[in-house]
Amino acid sequence: MERYGAGSWCGWLRFNVPFGEDQYALAPWAGWYAETYQGQRAEFPEYHPLTVYPEPGGFLPFADSIDGDQLCWLTEGATPDDWPLIIVPRHTDQGPPLNPDLTETLLEWLRGRFATEGLPPLGRRDEDPLDYIGFEPYDAEPAADAQ
Template identity: 35%
Template sequence: MTAFDRLTRLVPPPSRPQWANGDWDAVEAALGLQLPADFKQLVEAYGVHHFADFLTPLAPFGGRDLLVGPAKRLLDQERGFRDRYPEECPYPFYPEPGGLLPWAGTDNGDRVCWLTDGEPDTWTVVCWNPRGWYYDAHPVGAVEFLAGWLAGDISTTVFPDAGEFAESDEDHEGD
């Protein structure tokens, strides 16, 4: 079973996902890099679905620019802190080579990123709390991380486990 199959068994995709379709070539041209295939599959199936009422993929389509614009501003937003406290920033930031590129966000303001080093389908997921400046790396892709987090097989020190939330995605099936 693929990670995507596992995810769809854990959380069936909505019948009409919001902001799920668009021009991937244009998104990748704007970013200047290719995105992992599993992320494209995730967005096309779920759009901006709110997993466990907490974690939302940053779909690059629809009413708001959740992926490209914020990604392009990331380095500028974090440069001052990194210049003052380089020891607190173990990773470069996109658009720097191999930099962190957020692909999801949480209700707490945490970011779930890729470390954009190597081929896109091999990128590592890094959970990041920009308020406390701590990171947690997971050598898996976006969908495998999401399915593992939802199933309780993957934990992060950055945000709570999915099982800690009172409502489940099943309560919102078809949203």
């Protein structure tokens, strides 16, 4: 967030700012998503097996896909650096936790070396990742020639 801020990677994975009042504020959205998930878990526990933060070990969403898949931290471990990543998929069963290193996971996905439900493969192995990797900040001003 310090380097790129709020925005979208490859038009697929969206990161919001942690706090604020605008449409890109994470805290109100994460609260709404957690409440929605808890209601679904109460009704369909077989499809919603995770606990939700602030419950012990609960997931804490911080990014989402354009299809509604959630990229989250599992709040397990002594410090946030120990928390593994997890995808809460919209259209399939819950998968296992991922590597806890967000930067490494994001780089591997952007390079086309990692895919999972909610983070589909990008590009093809024979393509140069620089041909399809892109970040579009939410606060970017439209280009003068885009009008």
